[in-house]
Amino acid sequence: MKDTNHRKELREQIIGDICWSYASDPNENRGILIEESRSGMSIMTSDPIKEGSILRIDCKGSWMGTRYVTVKWCREIAPDHYRCGLSVIKHY
Numbered sequence: 001m002k003d004t005n006h007r008k009e010l011r012e013q014i015i016g017d018i019c020w021s022y023a024s025d026p027n028e029n030r031g032i033l034i035e036e037s038r039s040g041m042s043i044m045t046s047d048p049i050k051e052g053s054i055l056r057i058d059c060k061g062s063w064m065g066t067r068y069v070t071v072k073w074c075r076e077i078a079p080d081h082y083r084c085g086l087s088v089i090k091h092y
Contacts, residue, residue: 015033016033016059017030017031017032018030018043018057018058018059019031020043020045020056020057020058021055022053022054022055023055023056023068028058029045029046029047030045030046031043033059034083036059038088039087040069040072040086040087040088041057041067041069041086042084042085043057043083044077044081044084045082045084046081046082047082048074048082049071049074049082050071050074051071051073051074052070053071054068054069054071055070057069057086067089068088068089069087069088069089070087071085072085072086
């Protein structure tokens with residue numbers, strides 16, 4: 001399990017709907033934003049996402065708006081439920 005005590009920033013726990021897609025694919029998927037900071041976020045999806053993928057995340061209702069992120073890790077936490085750790089790409 002990833003040690004979250006060594007993060008550069010505190011993450012605010014939030015529950016909210018998001019739309020996500022691979023950066024090169026216009027087809028959107030739905031997910032849930034679990035927590036966020038200026039440099040990263042954690043989401044839940046019904047599909048696994050490959051580590052290293054670049055995603056476009058639309059966080060409606062969040063100060064983050066639309067962001068591009070790199071998938072750092074993705075773990076199945078229950079059947080068809082995946083939690084993913086994402087790092088925000090500063091200049092995409």
